[in-house]
Amino acid sequence: MDTPDHPLTTTEPVGAKDNICPAPAPVAAQDDRKTIFFDMDDVLVDYTGGYALVSPAELEAAGGQLKNVPGIFARLCPMPGALTAVKALARQYECHILSTAPWENPSAWSDKVYWIFRHFGSDRESPFYKRINLTHDKGTFCGDYLIDDRNKHGVVRFSGLWLKFGSERFPDWPAVLAFLLPK
Numbered sequence: 348m349d350t351p352d353h354p355l356t357t358t359e360p361v362g363a364k365d366n367i368c369p370a371p372a373p374v375a376a377q378d379d380r381k382t383i384f385f386d387m388d389d390v391l392v393d394y395t396g397g398y399a400l401v402s403p404a405e406l407e408a409a410g411g412q413l414k415n416v417p418g419i420f421a422r423l424c425p426m427p428g429a430l431t432a433v434k435a436l437a438r439q440y441e442c443h444i445l446s447t448a449p450w451e452n453p454s455a456w457s458d459k460v461y462w463i464f465r466h467f468g469s470d471r472e473s474p475f476y477k478r479i480n481l482t483h484d485k486g487t488f489c490g491d492y493l494i495d496d497r498n499k500h501g502v503v504r505f506s507g508l509w510l511k512f513g514s515e516r517f518p519d520w521p522a523v524l525a526f527l528l529p530k
């Protein structure tokens with residue numbers, strides 16, 4: 348039987364053809380600055396406060412799950428101090444979003460992007476310009492710091508230092524800034 352004429356069916360060593368690339372280096376800073384990955388819900392975004400923004404009927408229609416209310420992620424407010432903290436950190440660090448969007452609520456994926464555009468802009472001046480990562484496995488990412496309030500979705504496998512937002516050590520944004528931008 349003839350070998351199918353397909354570029355990936357080859358007996359040559361892996362990497363011998365241009366169609367098979369060597370493994371890339373881990374995702375790292377695009378410049379000399381250290382990297383910070385930011386979770387969104389209850390870190391940049393007041394997700395818990397969202398319960399006050401929906402009607403009982405909306406919540407019931409979403410099976411009692413706030414995360415599944417259509418459009419909810421575009422309506423949420425920033426956490427106190429989050430916007431000014433990001434802007435201050437962006438002067439010294441390369442900033443990335445690292446957030447999970449609910450699988451059952453497709454609008455959440457775009458709503459999270461629009462939320463970032465609304466509060467930080469969408470152009471090159473945004474601290475998150477083309478650095479928005481929505482994933483269910485944060486453990487596949489590599490950086491210096493991850494600011495996240497929970498250990499879900501692979502947080503404990505993140506390669507850098509996890510600053511647990513809302514913990515005794517990092518209860519709020521002033522505490523995070525004191526650690527990352529010491530005087």
Ligand SMILES: [Mg+2]
Nearest residue numbers: 386388389496
């Ligand atoms: Mg969170």
